[in-house]
Amino acid sequence: MSRLWRAPANVSPTALSPRQREIAALIAAGRTNVDIARELALTPATVGLYVQHIRWRLGVRPRGDIAAWAVQQGLYPRPA
Numbered sequence: 001m002s003r004l005w006r007a008p009a010n011v012s013p014t015a016l017s018p019r020q021r022e023i024a025a026l027i028a029a030g031r032t033n034v035d036i037a038r039e040l041a042l043t044p045a046t047v048g049l050y051v052q053h054i055r056w057r058l059g060v061r062p063r064g065d066i067a068a069w070a071v072q073q074g075l076y077p078r079p080a
Helices: 018-028 033-040 044-058 063-072
Strands: none
Touching: 018 033, 018 044, 018 063, 033 044, 044 063
């Protein structure tokens, strides 16, 4: 069964810190926590904490919902 990812409604990009927005965009790009950690010179555990805070602020669970929100907010270009 496939799930359609849904961006949270009415959540402004300013609800997240600049670093959280950057990580949300990297999630939308399909990067794993390890990939993000390497790219931003962080530990995977630190990235995991950022992802948890993003989930809490957006009120979502799946990474796909974070990605959908990032695309909706223009943080990552929509796929062709």
